[in-house]
Amino acid sequence: MNSAVLSLWSAYWAAIFAQVAYLRALDDGMGVGAFAWISQGFLAVGFVFFLLAKLP
DSSP: OHHHHHHHHHHHHHHHHHHHHHHHHHHTOTTHHHHHHHHHHHHHHHHHHHHHHHOO
């Protein structure tokens, strides 16, 4: 159960950082790579938690 909650939490924060990266790209482009990298990291962590939640 906790893994599923952490997976959703990671997906939420990945979406937040992806949105910030998008808005930074529209504004001045500074820091887009860092925010995109953080977003991908949260997605990877969320995927691992999702897989752990599926294990018996």
